[in-house]
Amino acid sequence: MDYLIWHAHKVSRRDRERIKNQKGCVLWFTGLSGSGKSTIANEVEYKLNKSGYHTYLLDGDNLRHGLNKDLGFDYKDRVENIRRVAEVAKLFVDAGVIVLVAFISPFKKEREKARETIGRENFIEIFVDTPLEVCIKRDPKGLYKKALNGEISDFTGIDSPYEKPDNPEIHIKTVDTEISEAVKIIYNFLEQKGFLANEQK
Incomplete structure (x- = not known):
């Protein structure tokens, strides 16, 4: 695609961050279904918002209603799911926004690719570590029950692996x-780490 040219913007990321009084970054929440990723991400965003910071929460289920609604849950589509989310998050960081990403994102390789896409200095991996048996007991969406009954295939933690972060x-x-x-x-x-301005508490 030699005919595609990247257009430089007169307004830089630092310009956008300056008026927001913060540094753009991605809080990448990973963990099993039912681990509490979305719940914690929601509460973190609420606190940041009340403290005057500019945020946006990208939730796995929500994006599958729009941007990623054409994707299934096999390995290939899960990889594409994370790729798209990483590219969207990268744009938000360039806008100077603190982005919260709540996705199971079960594979180490894909999380590492997301880190590289977004920028290692902008990527904060948060492992929401909840034992499988606790997630099954919670089962807020009834998905574990369906997976255990064979109604859902390739379900993370049951018949598809979850690869825990080595050093989040x-x-x-x-x-x-x-x-x-x-x-x-x-x-x-x-x-x-200096992502929030000292004068904003």
Whole structure:
């Protein structure tokens, strides 16, 4: 595609970040279905919003209603699912936004590709670590029951693997951590790493 040319913008990412008083980044929440990814991501976004920061939450289920509605759940489509999300998140970072991505994203290789796409310095992997038996017990959407009954195939944790992160920036063990404490851990990380302006609390 030699005929495609990347157009430089007069307004830079730093210009956009300056008026937002923050640094764009991606909080990438990964974990089993029912682990609490979306719940924690929602609460983190709420706290950031109330503190005056510009955010956007990309939720796996929500994107499958629109951008990714043409994708299934086999390996090939799951890879494409994550690729598209990473590209969208990259654009938000360029806009100076703090992006929260809540996706199972079960494969290490695809999460690493997302990190490379978005930029390693912009990517914060958050492992929402919940034992499978706890997720099955919660089963908020009834999906584990269907998977165990053979009504759903290629379901992560049942007949499709979940590859745990080796060295996530943030590791939340939900059995031992309340949601409010998880939010505080993530918010404090953003402050300490300089993504949030010191004068905004």
